[in-house]
Amino acid sequence: MDTTSLVFAGGFVLAFVAACGGSTSSDGTTGTGATGSDITTYQQLATDTRSAATSYRASMTGADVTPASCQAIHDRYDGQVRPWLSQMMQMAREMDDFMDAHDGMTAADMSCVSARMMDELDHHRSTACTFADLSADQAEAARHSGAMVSYSDHMFDRCGEMMNGSHGGAWSWGSMVDGCQDWPSNGGMPHDGPGDAKHDGGMMQDGGMMGRP
Numbered sequence: 001m002d003t004t005s006l007v008f009a010g011g012f013v014l015a016f017v018a019a020c021g022g023s024t025s026s027d028g029t030t031g032t033g034a035t036g037s038d039i040t041t042y043q044q045l046a047t048d049t050r051s052a053a054t055s056y057r058a059s060m061t062g063a064d065v066t067p068a069s070c071q072a073i074h075d076r077y078d079g080q081v082r083p084w085l086s087q088m089m090q091m092a093r094e095m096d097d098f099m100d101a102h103d104g105m106t107a108a109d110m111s112c113v114s115a116r117m118m119d120e121l122d123h124h125r126s127t128a129c130t131f132a133d134l135s136a137d138q139a140e141a142a143r144h145s146g147a148m149v150s151y152s153d154h155m156f157d158r159c160g161e162m163m164n165g166s167h168g169g170a171w172s173w174g175s176m177v178d179g180c181q182d183w184p185s186n187g188g189m190p191h192d193g194p195g196d197a198k199h200d201g202g203m204m205q206d207g208g209m210m211g212r213p
Contacts, residue, residue, distance in 0.1 A: 034091070034098040036166060042091055043159035045084050049117070050152035052081050057145035061138045070129040070137055078125055081148075085121060088155070089114040095158070099173065102165055107173035110158060112180035117151045120144065151177075 034042070056077040059065065065073065089111075096108040124144040131137045157174060165171040 034094040039159050039162050043156055045088050046152045046155035049081055049084050050149050053145045053148035057142050060141035067134055074128040085118045102171045104173040107176050109176045109180040112183035113151055113177050120147050
């Protein structure tokens with residue numbers, strides 16, 4: 001084969017590999033994992049969700065809440081948070097891919113956790129402001145808020161772990177959320193793990209948190 005043919009053949013092979021193998025990121029990994037901008041966006045979504053859940057609890061447990069205002073407070077909160085959770089679910093696979101590419105395969109739980117957050121939001125929507133006693137409605141709102149804050153804190157920390165490694169720090173991953181170990185082999189549905197009641201607000205098994213607002 002002459003030189004021209006070799007160059008052409010080599011160029012064809014490179015083009016084929018590029019088409020089938022995906023792109024290479026700045027840190028040398030391949031595939032469709034999250035970018036730095038994606039991670040920053042995701043962390044902000046977690047922060048916004050945490051803030052909304054905290055404000056929701058304050059509104060629902062305030063002295064001026066009434067049975068008549070309960071539903072309006074809930075609907076306003078749900079309408080604010082639900083689009084954020086939908087975005088987090090859409091982005092979560094790439095977040096898990098990023099973790100997989102940096103020795104985080106045994107901790108990659110963002111698809112699972114984001115689905116659990118939506119499951120929690122749906123569960124609360126089905127029960128919010130349905131009790132005969134207002135104090136029971138307030139207790140349910142407080143329980144839900146605690147669950148959402150716990151999940152949001154975990155997602156915030158996950159993003160912090162990604163940023164730390166990306167900026168030259170050690171790649172270090174906190175524990176996976178209990179009940180997510182079988183994701184997605186369980187059909188892609190979050191489920192309870194040992195000692196983890198699905199809607200008890202006690203979901204996390206991580207240790208310390210990483211400097212959130």
